[in-house]
Amino acid sequence: MWWTIHLDGGPRRVNHAAVALGDAIYSFGGYCSGPNYDADKDIDVFVLDTVTYRWYQITPRKARQAIIGTVSASKLQEEEEHTRLSGYDSDDVHPYTIAAENPRYKSVPYQRYGHTVVAYDGKAYLWGGRNDQYGSSSDLHEYNPETRKWTSIPVKGTIPPARDGHTAVTFNDKMYIFGGFENSHRLYSNSVYAYSFATKTWEHLTPSGPAPSHRDFHASCILGNKMYIFGGRGDEQLTYQEMLDTYCDKLYALDLVNNEWEEVKAEGDRPSGRRSHSMWTYNGQLYLFGGYTSTNEKHFNDFYVFNPETKTWTRQKPVGQDPSPRRRQCSAVVGDRVFLFGGTTPEKDTQKLIDLADMYVLDYAVTLKTLAAKRVVEVFPKGVESLPYLGYRMNEFLVNIVRPNTITSTISPRANYFG
Numbered sequence: 001m002w003w004t005i006h007l008d009g010g011p012r013r014v015n016h017a018a019v020a021l022g023d024a025i026y027s028f029g030g031y032c033s034g035p036n037y038d039a040d041k042d043i044d045v046f047v048l049d050t051v052t053y054r055w056y057q058i059t060p061r062k063a064r065q066a067i068i069g070t071v072s073a074s075k076l077q078e079e080e081e082h083t084r085l086s087g088y089d090s091d092d093v094h095p096y097t098i099a100a101e102n103p104r105y106k107s108v109p110y111q112r113y114g115h116t117v118v119a120y121d122g123k124a125y126l127w128g129g130r131n132d133q134y135g136s137s138s139d140l141h142e143y144n145p146e147t148r149k150w151t152s153i154p155v156k157g158t159i160p161p162a163r164d165g166h167t168a169v170t171f172n173d174k175m176y177i178f179g180g181f182e183n184s185h186r187l188y189s190n191s192v193y194a195y196s197f198a199t200k201t202w203e204h205l206t207p208s209g210p211a212p213s214h215r216d217f218h219a220s221c222i223l224g225n226k227m228y229i230f231g232g233r234g235d236e237q238l239t240y241q242e243m244l245d246t247y248c249d250k251l252y253a254l255d256l257v258n259n260e261w262e263e264v265k266a267e268g269d270r271p272s273g274r275r276s277h278s279m280w281t282y283n284g285q286l287y288l289f290g291g292y293t294s295t296n297e298k299h300f301n302d303f304y305v306f307n308p309e310t311k312t313w314t315r316q317k318p319v320g321q322d323p324s325p326r327r328r329q330c331s332a333v334v335g336d337r338v339f340l341f342g343g344t345t346p347e348k349d350t351q352k353l354i355d356l357a358d359m360y361v362l363d364y365a366v367t368l369k370t371l372a373a374k375r376v377v378e379v380f381p382k383g384v385e386s387l388p389y390l391g392y393r394m395n396e397f398l399v400n401i402v403r404p405n406t407i408t409s410t411i412s413p414r415a416n417y418f419g
Contacts, residue, residue: 001316001318001319001362001363001364002318002319002320002362002363002366002370003318003319003320003321003322003323003360003361003362003363004320004361004362004363004366004370004374004401005053005359005360005361005401006321006323006358006359006360006361007053007358007359007401007403007404007405008357008358008359008404008405009055009357009358009404009405009406009407010046010048010055010341010342010357010358010359010405010407011027011030011044011046011055011057011341011342011357011407012032012342012355012356012357013027013029013030013031013032013330013342013355013357014030014031014032014113014327014328014329014342014343014344014355014356015030015031015113015114015276015328016028016029016030016031016113016330016342017029017030017115017116017117017126017129017330018117018330018331018332018341019117019118019119019124019332020119020332020333020334021119021122021123021124021145022122023050023051023334023335024047024048024049024050024145025047025048025050025332025334025339026045026046026047026048026058026117026124026143026145027045027046027047027048027330027341027342028043028044028045028115028117028124028126028143029043029044029109029111029112029113029115029129030113030342031113031355032355033355038111039111039131039132039133040110040111040133041110041111042060042106042108042109042110042111043108043109043110043111043112043126044057044111045057045058045059045060045143046058046407047145048339048341048359050334050337050339052396052400053359053361053400053401053405054400054405055359055405055407056407057407058148059148060108060148060149060150106152107141107150107151107152108141108150109126109129109137109139109141109150110131110134110137111131112129112130112131112137112164113129113130113131113164114128114129114130114164114165114166114180114181114216114217115127115128115129115130115137115164116128116129116166116167116168116177117143117168118168118169118170118175119170120170120173120175120197121197122145122146123142123143123144123145124142124143124145125140125141125142125143125153125175125197126140126141126142126143127139127140127141127168127175127177127195128160128162128163128164128166128168128177128180129164130162130163130164130183135162135183135184136162136163136164136182136183136184137162138159138160138161138162138163139152139153140152140153140155140195141153153200154200155195155200155201155202156200156201156202157201157202157203158193158202158203158204159202160177160191160193160202160204161182161184161185161189162182162183162184163180163181163182163183163189163216164180164181164183164216165179165180165181165216165217165233166178166179166180166181166189166216167179167180167218167219167220167229168220169220169221169222169227170222171222171225171227171256173196173197173198174194174195174196174197175194175195175197176192176193176194176195176205176227176254176256177192177193177195178190178191178192178212178218178220178227178229178254179191179212179214179215179216179218179229179232180216181216187214188214188215188216188233188234188235189214189215189216190211190212190213190214190215191204192204192205192206192207192254193205205259206259207254207255207259207260207261208259208260208261209260209261209262210252210261210262210263211252211261212229212232212248212250212252212261213234213246213248214234214235215231215232215233215234215248216232216233216234216275217231217232217233217275217276218230218231218232218233218248218275219231219232219277219278219279219288220279221279221280221281221286222281223253223281223284223285223286223308224308225255225256225257226253226254226255226256226262226308227253227254227256228251228252228253228264228279228286228306229251229252229253229254230248230250230251230252230271230277230279230288231247231248231249231271231273231274231275231277231291232247232248232275233245233246233247233275233294234246234247234248245294245295246273247272247273247274247275247293247295248273249270249271249272249273250263250264251263251264251266251306252264264311265311266306266311266312266313267310267311267312267313268312268313268314269304269313269314269315270304270313271288271302271304271313271315272293273293274291274292274293274300274327275291275292275293275327276290276291276292276327276328276329276343277289277290277291277292277300277327278290278291278329278330278331278340279331280331280332280333280338281333282333282336282338282364283364284308284309285305285306285307285308286305286306286308287303287304287305287306287338288303288304288305288306289301289302289303289304289323289331289340290302290323290325290326290327290329290343291327292327292328297351298325299325299326299327299344299345299346300325300327301322301323301324301325301326302315303315303316303317303318303322304316318362321360323340323358323360324345324356325345325346326343326344326345326356327343327344328342328343328344329341329342329343329356330342330343336363336364336365337361337362337363337364338361338362338364339359339360339361340359340360340361340362341356341358341359341360342355342356342357342358342359343355343356344356359405369394369397370401373394373397373398373401374401376390376398377398377401377402387399
């Protein structure tokens with residue numbers, strides 16, 4: 001394993017959500033400090049061309065529109081009841097109109113953080129998350145990369161309460177969500193819900209076995225037919241956010257076929273409890289990077305591997321420049337590479353938090369081309385202008401692995417690639 005590439009100038013975001021669709025990575029929303037962030041706008045979408053390592057900002061082709069016809073009657077009734085209790089009279093705007101104009105009921109999701117996004121049948125599905133102005137969401141949105149359009153999906157069944165800081169995975173034709181923080185109740189969750197893409201129906205699952213404690217900002221991954229859960233933030237009172245943050249260092253697995261929880265008795269050099277870390281799978285193993293604990297105000301950049309066959313954790317150090325300690329970053333796997341980007345890190349001197357716009361690439365099967373390119377860059381440290389001519393494609397590759405990104409709304413020459 002090699003950390004092969006480090007580039008700055010991408011989307012400056014924390015608590016965003018990302019997913020790989022083909023060999024492109026789409027990043028949705030998140031938060032950042034600074035003048036270029038507007039929480040009142042539609043959610044922003046960035047796409048990474050993993051061949052050229054270039055980021056682009058995507059603008060949906062159709063403006064956000066109200067879809068009152070797909071809003072459930074129960075939601076409208078909730079709006080009406082809320083308005084009535086707040087002092088509604090006949091001279092005010094009708095509560096159904098309020099509901100129709102509410103950003104929670106638009107086809108394009110509002111800007112948010114702490115949401116999840118998964119890939120299914122070539123599309124991205126976004127659920128949950130919150131915004132300090134509009135609160136948490138329980139609506140499901142579909143993003144089509146071919147048309148660059150959003151669709152709000154009408155659903156039925158037992159819809160999960162709105163939340164953020166949960167996780168979502170896909171298995172067969174379903175999306176599974178676990179945990180999170182229900183802001184309206186100030187409540188940590190350890191519930192499991194399944195959404196069927198075929199029937200557009202939500203189901204509340206009640207697995208047997210020892211369930212993980214209530215938590216948010218944990219991480220989850222699919223290995224085989226199991227959803228693995230690690231880390232996250234809870235409270236010493238177990239459910240409500242009132243007392244002291246706690247961080248779980250146990251590994252759990254939910255058998256999605258038998259609907260049964262298992263506390264995995266893992267051995268080896270285990271990661272400590274943390275939140276806002278990254279976790280992914282590759283070649284049948286689980287990988288974990290980074291995160292944070294408020295117990296001693298520590299940000300991590302450690303790297304662990306879990307083998308499900310031996311149930312053993314191993315701490316490893318890939319070759320190359322490690323990412324800086326961070327939390328709230330995103331990661332996505334494309335082929336033999338992992339792309340890790342964004343997040344928050346403390347300044348070395350002041351410990352003031354900095355929102356990051358950089359990207360690291362971890363390569364499990366590094367090529368001779370990449371190693372040779374890295375060596376050429378080391379030999380010619382004055383920049384891309386000093387590089388010798390090695391052929392158009394090689395020079396283009398050298399420039400792309402050295403030149404920082406500059407976010408632009410212009411689609412790359414590989415426009416058909418992005419739809």
